[in-house]
Amino acid sequence: MALQCGIVGLPNVGKSTLFNALTSAKALAANYPFATKDPNVGVITVPDPRLNKLEELVNPQRVVPTTIEIVDIAGLIKGASQGEGLGNQFLANIREVDAIIHVVRCFVDDNVVHVDGSVDPVRDKEIIDTELILKDLDTVEKRLEKLKKQAKSADKEALRNVETAQKIKAHLESGAPARSAQLEEDEIALYKDMLLLTAKPILYVCNVDEDSVHEGNELTEAFKSAVADENAEVIYISAGIEADIAELETMEERLEFLQDMGLEEPGVNRLIRAAYSLLNLITYFTAGEKEVRAWTIRRGFKAPQAAGVIHSDFEKGFIRAETIRYNDFVSLGSEQAVKEAGKMSVEGKEYVVQDGDVMHFRFNV
Secondary structure, three states: OOOEEEEEOOOOOOHHHHHHHHHOOOOOOOOOOOOOOOOEEEEEEOOOHHHHHHHHHHOOOEEEOOEEEEEEOOOOOOOHHHOHHHHHHHHHHHHOOOEEEEEEEOOOOOOOOOOOOOOOHHHHHHHHHHHHHHHHHHHHHHHHHHHHHHHOOOOHHHHHHHHHHHHHHHHHHOOOOHHHOOOOHHHHHHHHHOOOHHHOOEEEEEEOOHHHOOOOOHHHHHHHHHOHHHOOOEEEEOHHHHHHHHHOOOHHHHHHHHHHHOOOOOHHHHHHHHHHHHOOEEEEEEEOOOEEEEEEEEOOOEHHHHHHHHOHHHHHOEEEEEEEOHHHHHHHOOHHHHHHOOOOEEEOOOOEOOOOOEEEEEEOO
């Protein structure tokens, strides 16, 4: 599934440095605004120790992890919704992604200029929020004009759509993002159809200095307080540390560096997993002698939909799914042992796939 997370933020907050560490794509990371004009796109592997364990048990010819796409979107500035700083282009890039990773600067360094002259992550977030909300208001107002024309016929659905659009407009005018609007079930369709920027799920990344990567600092505390009512995840990462790790060539060097820093794993691993969760994704596995592979699906997919991710014919001709719980596979050590223990289940079309399921599909086309 080609799903994308877009990295956004003001210029010089560490977006491109973080992107480079995530993807090793070497996007331009420079100490001046608009170093990134066109979005850089990188495909990154989702770290999953379960895949490593299955590889150990099955010993396949190859292993294929699951991936997501990360888009490095150029830094927004105040007035972007009105076209300032190539704002319209940048906002269009945001519209195309499925979720947003909002990077805020939570470190002080006189050698790295701030576009507004001082470090204040709460203010920076508000600038980005304002520009996205203003763009969404423009979208809603244009749609509302069309809906009002349709409602002149007194069609009940058209009238209801006008009410919904006015409700969303009022919510945005209050300064709140669309994602926090309380909508009725019959209002959701119009809401989704408008493709609002602030409707996208969001993850906040506080870019901190080396000393703050464990516990944060005064800037991160102020920021967490500011977003407390958003029910959004906030993680701390030092883009500088991640850049240093990415430059090391061997796994041994990276592990030694992490130990020296008192870290269990690179911060980008946490970020990737958080982004994966933000997109409401889960992983199921296929495991055989030729290949052990992780597959990405939306949480809530039923067995035929999950099969369709492998090939559309699997979904069309779906018969059943032979399913093993990951923990059963690991504890018993092999597919054969799972079968002998009676732990393999045969699931039909209504089965909702669980994260970590090891599956084999039977189909007939």
